[in-house]
Amino acid sequence: MAKVSKKYVGKTVGVVERRQLALRLPEGGFVLEHGGVLPAITVAYEMCGLEREERDNVVFICHALTGDSHVAGASAEGLEPDGWWEGMVGSGRGIDTDRYCVICANILGGCRGTTGPSSIDPATGEPYGSRFPEITVRDIVRVHLLLLEQLGISKVFAAVGGSFGGMQVLDWATEAPDTLENAVVIASAPSLSAQALAFDIIGRRAITRDPSWQHGDYYSKDSAPEGGLGQARRIAHITYLSDELMNVKFGREKRPELEARGQEFLQNARRDFRTTFQIESYLDHQAQKFVRRFDANSYLHITRAMDEFDLVERHSSLRQAFSRIRCKVLLASLSGDWLFNPEQSETMARTLLDLGKSVSYFNLEAPAGHDAFLTHIDQLWPLVGAFLANGRPREIAPDVLEPAKEKAYAAIAGMVAENARVLDIGCARGRLLRILREQRHVRGVGIDIDFAPVLEALGRGNDVILDDMRTGSGSTDSENFYLVPDDSFDTVILSETIQVMKRPLKVLQEGLRIARNVIVTFPNFGYVTTRSQLFFNGHMPVDEHLPLEWYNTPNIHLFTLRDFENLCRENGMEIRAVVPLSESRAGRVLTRLLGPNVGAEHLVVEVARRAGTDGQ
Numbered sequence: 001m002a003k004v005s006k007k008y009v010g011k012t013v014g015v016v017e018r019r020q021l022a023l024r025l026p027e028g029g030f031v032l033e034h035g036g037v038l039p040a041i042t043v044a045y046e047m048c049g050l051e052r053e054e055r056d057n058v059v060f061i062c063h064a065l066t067g068d069s070h071v072a073g074a075s076a077e078g079l080e081p082d083g084w085w086e087g088m089v090g091s092g093r094g095i096d097t098d099r100y101c102v103i104c105a106n107i108l109g110g111c112r113g114t115t116g117p118s119s120i121d122p123a124t125g126e127p128y129g130s131r132f133p134e135i136t137v138r139d140i141v142r143v144h145l146l147l148l149e150q151l152g153i154s155k156v157f158a159a160v161g162g163s164f165g166g167m168q169v170l171d172w173a174t175e176a177p178d179t180l181e182n183a184v185v186i187a188s189a190p191s192l193s194a195q196a197l198a199f200d201i202i203g204r205r206a207i208t209r210d211p212s213w214q215h216g217d218y219y220s221k222d223s224a225p226e227g228g229l230g231q232a233r234r235i236a237h238i239t240y241l242s243d244e245l246m247n248v249k250f251g252r253e254k255r256p257e258l259e260a261r262g263q264e265f266l267q268n269a270r271r272d273f274r275t276t277f278q279i280e281s282y283l284d285h286q287a288q289k290f291v292r293r294f295d296a297n298s299y300l301h302i303t304r305a306m307d308e309f310d311l312v313e314r315h316s317s318l319r320q321a322f323s324r325i326r327c328k329v330l331l332a333s334l335s336g337d338w339l340f341n342p343e344q345s346e347t348m349a350r351t352l353l354d355l356g357k358s359v360s361y362f363n364l365e366a367p368a369g370h371d372a373f374l375t376h377i378d379q380l381w382p383l384v385g386a387f388l389a390n391g392r393p394r395e396i397a398p399d400v401l402e403p404a405k406e407k408a409y410a411a412i413a414g415m416v417a418e419n420a421r422v423l424d425i426g427c428a429r430g431r432l433l434r435i436l437r438e439q440r441h442v443r444g445v446g447i448d449i450d451f452a453p454v455l456e457a458l459g460r461g462n463d464v465i466l467d468d469m470r471t472g473s474g475s476t477d478s479e480n481f482y483l484v485p486d487d488s489f490d491t492v493i494l495s496e497t498i499q500v501m502k503r504p505l506k507v508l509q510e511g512l513r514i515a516r517n518v519i520v521t522f523p524n525f526g527y528v529t530t531r532s533q534l535f536f537n538g539h540m541p542v543d544e545h546l547p548l549e550w551y552n553t554p555n556i557h558l559f560t561l562r563d564f565e566n567l568c569r570e571n572g573m574e575i576r577a578v579v580p581l582s583e584s585r586a587g588r589v590l591t592r593l594l595g596p597n598v599g600a601e602h603l604v605v606e607v608a609r610r611a612g613t614d615g616q
Contacts, residue, residue, distance in 0.1 A: 138175065339369075430446050
């Protein structure tokens with residue numbers, strides 16, 4: 001069982017009973033994608049949470065490679081909760097059982113109650129073994145949909161999955177788009193990388209080379225291919241942990257207790273090329289646990305289905321595949337994951353943005369590696385919870401804007417076209433996006449670098465991207481919005497953002513690559529009181545206009561309207577409109593008499609590509 005952080009310990013879902021349902025299949029049985037036929041299918045599933053009569057709050061969780069239907073709760077009275085995602089599912093947690101009816105089913109081909117290779121073949125009365133037909137991710141998802149149909153559920157509020165579960169969600173969203181309102185894809189990809197394929201191939205080879213495998217017909221034999229299955233698990237488990245975590249957890253630490261077993265034991269171990277490293281003991285422990293609960297044939301069939309899942313091959317391009325998606329999508333990647341690396345999620349996010357789909361993307365700091373989506377979820381559970389809240393969060397207070405901010409947002413709204421597609425760079429808590437959505441009916445996406453405010457923006461119903469604004473994973477070239485394709489938006493907004501960036505010109509150029517016009521707001525360092533304080537006092541001003549000391553301000557560039565105009569003129573940009581903002585009567589008078597460079601405390605400026613230029 002994964003550790004549950006104190007931050008989200010709450011009521012568990014109690015005892016959850018595993019149920020089994022024999023599916024009603026068409027005459028002739030369930031025809032699989034590769035031509036095989038299953039005459040009967042039984043599905044093991046579990047349900048917990050709030051069951052509404054309308055069935056409009058169902059969250060279906062697709063489990064990962066070796067998971068099962070027991071996602072949360074205790075499996076019997078008196079037992080501790082032992083679900084594989086306890087930290088995510090429960091009262092007040094990411095998938096809140098006070099709000100949602102949660103369903104998780106063991107997948108087709110599994111060995112935890114759903115029809116698989118160890119199940120009885122009705123035609124022979126013996127386990128399928130080598131006769132079990134080849135399955136695909138498409139087949140697995142079709143069985144999920146048949147289960148839901150038989151339960152009277154035609155559309156789910158959300159499908160959620162990590163790793164191989166995320167692949168099922170991607171298949172679901174592209175192949176059955178009308179049955180899904182929201183999709184959550186965590187640490188997954190539209191296909192496996194060559195390196196991930198290689199590990200699976202070696203793992204399967206370990207099983208099929210075990211003499212006890214018998215081409216899958218080992219159920220009536222004296223022994224099962226436990227050695228091969230255990231070795232496959234050791235190989236796979238290496239991919240689930242990052243190098244950093246393995247060094248911190250084990251390093252080159254030895255097992256001193258082995259010396260107590262005597263020299264003869266140690267000599268025999270060395271003859272078998274065993275070691276005394278802690279990491280070997282850990283991998284052996286994982287293998288032994290796995291062999292006790294999983295079936296080798298299921299492992300072979302499921303890993304092959306995962307390996308062969310490829311949305312590009314199926315649809316000719318990722319763009320073609322994602323053009324079928326109609327639901328809102330949340331993509332989450334993990335920084336330390338090298339099995340499903342963040343670049344794969346970035347590609348999915350970029351494609352969905354280019355298609356104008358509703359997508360949010362978070363690359364979470366998770367040095368533990370791929371398994372962090374199960375074991376280190378302090379950021380993941382509130383992220384999923386905020387996304388599923390869908391603009392109806394419980395803990396976000398109503399917006400109360402200070403007068404200056406309210407005026408600035410009104411000026412911005414006046415520059416944004418009705419129904420425009422808007423990118424708000426530096427969106428913070430998403431208040432401006434909410435206003436634009438309500439007043440101008442825009443389709444907006446926000447970008448910011450800080451997790452907490454972006455999470456709040458997501459909870460307000462906005463599409464958001466948590467982005468460190470580099471050119472790509474591992475790059476040091478800042479302020480290049482690599483996730484956002486050319487001309488994918490109508491308007492880019494930089495509200496109190498440009499002055500905190502390292503390279504303002506680069507940010508403007510990126511904005512005009514992404515959209516035809518950019519709306520910029522910034523504090524005007526040419527404001528009359530700022531000038532006078534600097535002139536008479538000889539030090540950087542601290543006042544209502546610039547309230548922080550020079551060493552403690554996020555504003556790393558202080559400039560005037562005239563400076564900004566020069567920057568635009570020299571770099572092929574056209575200023576279309578300037579709205580001066582001043583809270584003082586004197587400032588408004590000076591603006592009328594001497595212009596906004598003297599009288600405006602803040603400025604809202606619309607910038608566009610000059611005719612004949614590309615804005616780069």
